[in-house]
Amino acid sequence: MNLIEEIKKRSIHVDKGIQEMLPITHPEELYKAARYLPDAGGKRLRPAAVILAAEAVGSDLQTVLPAAVAVELVHNFTLMHDDIMDMDDMRRGMPAVHVKWGEPAAILAGDTLYSKAFEILTNMDNDPLRIVKCIEILAKTCTKICEGQWLDVEFEDRGTVSEKEYLEMVEKKTAVLYGAACKIGALLGGAPLQVADQMYEFGRLIGIGFQIYDDVLDIVTPEEVLGKVRGSDIMEGKKTLIAIHALNAGVKLEIFGKGKASKAQLEDAIKKLEESGSIEYARSVAVSYIHEGKTKLNILEESPAKEILLAIADYMIERSY
Amino acid sequence: MNLIEEIKKRSIHVDKGIQEMLPITHPEELYKAARYLPDAGGKRLRPAAVILAAEAVGSDLQTVLPAAVAVELVHNFTLMHDDIMDMDDMRRGMPAVHVKWGEPAAILAGDTLYSKAFEILTNMDNDPLRIVKCIEILAKTCTKICEGQWLDVEFEDRGTVSEKEYLEMVEKKTAVLYGAACKIGALLGGAPLQVADQMYEFGRLIGIGFQIYDDVLDIVTPEEVLGKVRGSDIMEGKKTLIAIHALNAGVKLEIFGKGKASKAQLEDAIKKLEESGSIEYARSVAVSYIHEGKTKLNILEESPAKEILLAIADYMIERSY
Numbered sequence: 035m036n037l038i039e040e041i042k043k044r045s046i047h048v049d050k051g052i053q054e055m056l057p058i059t060h061p062e063e064l065y066k067a068a069r070y071l072p073d074a075g076g077k078r079l080r081p082a083a084v085i086l087a088a089e090a091v092g093s094d095l096q097t098v099l100p101a102a103v104a105v106e107l108v109h110n111f112t113l114m115h116d117d118i119m120d121m122d123d124m125r126r127g128m129p130a131v132h133v134k135w136g137e138p139a140a141i142l143a144g145d146t147l148y149s150k151a152f153e154i155l156t157n158m159d160n161d162p163l164r165i166v167k168c169i170e171i172l173a174k175t176c177t178k179i180c181e182g183q184w185l186d187v188e189f190e191d192r193g194t195v196s197e198k199e200y201l202e203m204v205e206k207k208t209a210v211l212y213g214a215a216c217k218i219g220a221l222l223g224g225a226p227l228q229v230a231d232q233m234y235e236f237g238r239l240i241g242i243g244f245q246i247y248d249d250v251l252d253i254v255t256p257e258e259v260l261g262k263v264r265g266s267d268i269m270e271g272k273k274t275l276i277a278i279h280a281l282n283a284g285v286k287l288e289i290f291g292k293g294k295a296s297k298a299q300l301e302d303a304i305k306k307l308e309e310s311g312s313i314e315y316a317r318s319v320a321v322s323y324i325h326e327g328k329t330k331l332n333i334l335e336e337s338p339a340k341e342i343l344l345a346i347a348d349y350m351i352e353r354s355y
Numbered sequence: 356m357n358l359i360e361e362i363k364k365r366s367i368h369v370d371k372g373i374q375e376m377l378p379i380t381h382p383e384e385l386y387k388a389a390r391y392l393p394d395a396g397g398k399r400l401r402p403a404a405v406i407l408a409a410e411a412v413g414s415d416l417q418t419v420l421p422a423a424v425a426v427e428l429v430h431n432f433t434l435m436h437d438d439i440m441d442m443d444d445m446r447r448g449m450p451a452v453h454v455k456w457g458e459p460a461a462i463l464a465g466d467t468l469y470s471k472a473f474e475i476l477t478n479m480d481n482d483p484l485r486i487v488k489c490i491e492i493l494a495k496t497c498t499k500i501c502e503g504q505w506l507d508v509e510f511e512d513r514g515t516v517s518e519k520e521y522l523e524m525v526e527k528k529t530a531v532l533y534g535a536a537c538k539i540g541a542l543l544g545g546a547p548l549q550v551a552d553q554m555y556e557f558g559r560l561i562g563i564g565f566q567i568y569d570d571v572l573d574i575v576t577p578e579e580v581l582g583k584v585r586g587s588d589i590m591e592g593k594k595t596l597i598a599i600h601a602l603n604a605g606v607k608l609e610i611f612g613k614g615k616a617s618k619a620q621l622e623d624a625i626k627k628l629e630e631s632g633s634i635e636y637a638r639s640v641a642v643s644y645i646h647e648g649k650t651k652l653n654i655l656e657e658s659p660a661k662e663i664l665l666a667i668a669d670y671m672i673e674r675s676y
Contacts, residue, residue: 148470166486
């Protein structure tokens with residue numbers, strides 16, 4: 035099975051769905067700003083998870099396509115607002131929305147994606163009770179994402195962050211949307227709540243693994259693949275699982291949070307993190323989340339969709355960027 | 356009937372509902388920021404409209420209280436984000452959320468109110484089909500509010516704005532939430548769609564009248580009642596219906612959009628607007644919207660709630676601030 039191809043087969047429908055369900059209408063510039071990031075692509079892992087969860091419980095793409103689009107719009111809404119808060123000026127290789135259109139526009143474009151996501155969910159041809167349940171899941175997920183981003187911003191100003199606090203932040207900021215994607219797909223696909231709950235756990239656990247592994251990639255990926263210098267998280271003083279482990283192990287990283295460092299200083303810091311086992315520790319935690327997540331799919335019968343979901347889980351810790 | 360008392364009777368339940376449905380939980384500071392504006396009060400006209408619409412179709416407060424809270428949270432969410440965009444540092448006599456907590460916090464607190472509003476709607480004890488319909492109405496309304504705010508921001512940089520454009524902006528930015536409040540209250544109260552649609556029109560029309568009259572109050576209200584200097588809209592160059600009428604009538608307002616003016620210059624400008632009939636024109640347009648709105652309630656049988664809704668309509672153009 036070619037994972038990228040399997041995702042692509044589904045994401046072309048998501049791309050088309052975004053164009054149809056979020057048309058560029060009056061006032062045009064608002065909708066252009068709202069469509070800018072969704073149109074720029076991304077891996078579409080979350081909408082693919084919605085669709086695959088539905089397929090894995092015996093349903094199909096068409097039944098859940100609006101929900102897949104809604105989840106992708108929520109993801110893009112969080113990117114737009116996060117980029118303002120984090121003052122990140124680039125996204126997907128392009129200027130961020132707030133750089134191109136200004137902050138008020140980026141706030142409004144994000145707010146528009148938010149309401150459109152809920153509107154799209156109400157327009158589905160499905161059992162109203164299941165629709166209400168899915169809206170509840172998405173709304174609660176959005177609240178948790180706000181909590182996660184709040185914690186992430188707050189951690190920047192904190193001297194130390196515990197592993198437990200870090201994991202809570204990662205779960206809320208990243209993992210719950212994967213959980214919601216899988217659960218919503220399963221529910222709209224007709225699965226009983228018990229199955230849908232396991233699907234949520236699958237998404238949540240691999241989402242945590244995904245984010246932890248992202249921090250590993252920042253350090254182990256060669257510059258030419260990463261597209262930026264290795265170890266930028268160390269310079270920025272990000273309290274990743276690697277940094278938390280190293281600090282607890284008494285590793286002294288002179289450049290941590292200093293904002294800049296020479297290549298030699300970075301290489302030296304990375305060497306220390308290797309010696310302290312901090313990188314290996316984070317990798318092993320990521321791997322164990324992925325493995326635990328995969329066991330949750332034991333509740334499903336064998337199917338091509340289940341195989342693809344398992345492959346997505348593996349991809350989380352096998353990808354190179 | 357004492358209108359303020361009738362609203363108060365209902366809004367105390369809304370106040371309590373906000374505390375229960377949006378508890379201050381972890382991370383506490385996020386929820387404190389989210390609760391800051393809702394707790395500061397305001398007239399609570401929108402949640403009162405939800406409740407009164409339900410009562411007017413034979414239902415009661417308890418049936419629609421969550422929806423009333425949801426509508427009030429959406430209103431407060433728009434205030435938080437608008438204050439960032441408009442760089443308004445004061446709200447309800449207090450520092451705005453972005454002044455007290457910073458912009459990232461104000462964006463997140465607003466986003467949290469947004470998702471909580473939808474979450475609360477999903478938790479109601481009502482027919483799921485009606486709940487889905489109400490979520491759809493609220494989501495579409497939020498999209499329109501974004502469009503309205505976008506137009507408002509855009510108008511600032513424009514030389515001229517037509518009366519039609521101004522009315523579109525006012526309808527979207529302010530009136531549709533009144534329309535949604537009334538329609539949602541009626542629908543959850545068990546009214547047929549045809550009645551609920553008339554309730555929407557009532558809310559929409561009096562909402563437009565409310566906003567136009569707001570611009571009149573900025574000019575005709577004595578400083579000691581308004582709490583700020585009369586005519587600040589003229590100084591700021593706001594394209595209100597009064598300004599649009601005056602510009603079309605060829606009135607020359609030297610201080611328009613200049614940012615500051617002496618008291619004598621302001622008085623002179625106000626005198627010119629009186630002579631050109633621009634203030635009277637805006638007032639008459641506001642009055643006619645209110646009158647048209649009130650006729651929409653002909654579809655309802657007589658009831659105390661209907662009387663209060665009619666009194667709210669009159670209040671829109673009889674209030675002094």
